[in-house]
Amino acid sequence: MPTKNRIIPAAPFRILDAPNLKDDFYCSPLAYSFVSQTLAICLGNILYAWTEEGGVNMIHGAHSQTWLTSISFSSEQGARAILGIGQSDGSLVLRSIYDGLPRFEVQQPFPIACVGWRPTCTLRQSKNPFNPGVLVQTEDLVVGDEMGTLYYYVVEWPMGWEVSANAWPGAVSLVAKITIHSQQICGLAWAPDGKLFTSGGNDNLCCLFEVDRILEQSLIYPAQNENDNPPRPEPFSIGVGSDAGEEASLYSYNTAAPNPNIRADENISEVETFRTSLDSLRHLGSGLERHRWVHGAAVKAMAFCPWRRGLLATGGGSNDKCIHFFHTTSGTALATISVSAQVTSLIWSTTRREIAATFGYAQPEHPYRIAIFSWPDCKQVAAIPWEGELRALYAIPYPHGPAYKKNQKSGSVGQEGCIVVASSDKSIKFHEVWSRERGATVGGRGMLGGSDILEGLEGIDKEGDVIR
Structure with a gap:
């Protein structure tokens, strides 16, 4: 997997003990x-x-x-x-x-x-x-x-x-x-x-x-x-x-x-x-x-893009180890990202043109269990390593981040870019993967031969990474 180029907190901002959490991909x-x-x-x-x-x-x-x-x-x-x-x-x-x-x-x-x-x-x-x-x-x-x-x-x-x-x-x-x-x-x-x-x-x-x-x-x-x-x-x-x-x-x-x-x-x-x-x-x-x-x-991870109608991401299990992108109207396969790991969850950002993925078993072995990829250029922009042989079993978006209580008191609560992850060490980890601040707008080349018409049909755009 490529080296990360955006710094995000590697440590979870909250951990809940989860005894009897079932260590099961399914x-x-x-x-x-x-x-x-x-x-x-x-x-x-x-x-x-x-x-x-x-x-x-x-x-x-x-x-x-x-x-x-x-x-x-x-x-x-x-x-x-x-x-x-x-x-x-x-x-x-x-x-x-x-x-x-x-x-x-x-x-x-x-x-x-x-x-x-x-x-x-x-x-x-x-x-x-x-x-x-x-x-x-x-x-x-x-x-x-x-x-x-x-x-x-x-x-x-x-x-x-x-x-x-x-x-x-x-x-x-x-x-x-x-x-x-x-x-x-x-x-x-x-x-x-x-x-x-x-x-x-x-x-x-x-x-x-x-x-x-x-x-x-x-x-x-x-x-x-x-x-x-x-x-x-x-x-x-x-x-x-x-x-x-x-x-x-x-x-x-x-x-x-x-x-x-x-x-x-x-x-x-x-x-x-x-x-x-x-x-x-x-x-x-x-x-x-x-x-x-x-x-x-096996296909467990699937997510419809919230800001681009017709864009679907899916993730394959241990023998697939890829994130796939499809156009729901035509059925066209748009792109594939090889992640060298079982994909257990996919979560689109609501503020950036990015998607977060969580991973189970990795092959060949690598330490990353959470990674962020940009769309439409499908580049890794950040990743979070976990120690040892821990695996991310499942994850969902979570609207409250580490500053929630402080912002609640000041009356400025908004949705933050966090996910909650069930871990194989019988814990629930809260990770901040997208900060509340919006990043700079960045253009990107599409994957479909540079065709603006084709890319527009297939749910790809060049507006940059920030949803305004």
């Missing part, structure tokens, strides 16, 4: 909510929430033989701060950071590998049986499992006061099942406008999907029959997902009578289930994807 153990300003951390079978002001609190625990594989917060636009929690036993748990208990649990047939919320909300007709048809904001959630299947859920999540008023906890609808990958889903990424998402798999594929194609002609919320008289659900009832041989998700309500459709070994009593309409579930397969890109190894 886990995504971090998530941040801009709504509640909460960092969620998976440590084995326990989920913790950490904030600058409140410190650490345990918020969820699974059975001791189960571990948490992936977490994700719902959209900032929706302001619900819903955590989607994937577990190795196939359980998908949905709970708000503001609630004392989980609100829904969906049991999927295979272990969950990845979860990812759509970054935008969608207006849909309410599923509330006591107020049907009213347009409400809903959230969309994609879940990937160890078999390579993607599940697309629509979640209606009333606020706490609405739950208390109506005694109705909301609804989780499975609207699409996508079978394209042949092996475990390793990563999910959404475009900022919520119109596209990508899935990366252990089959070395990255697939790009258009949400409109997945949801077209799907009856997400079937109309209620006027004569239906459903039992009145209890607040915060737990939804039970499909059995291994079934496709549609199930809803549960606390009732006095047990349901024979629930297996005894599920250890759930006094639950009656209601299936979503089978007309609402779409079975989708190969050919649905807009593009598919073959890599040399």
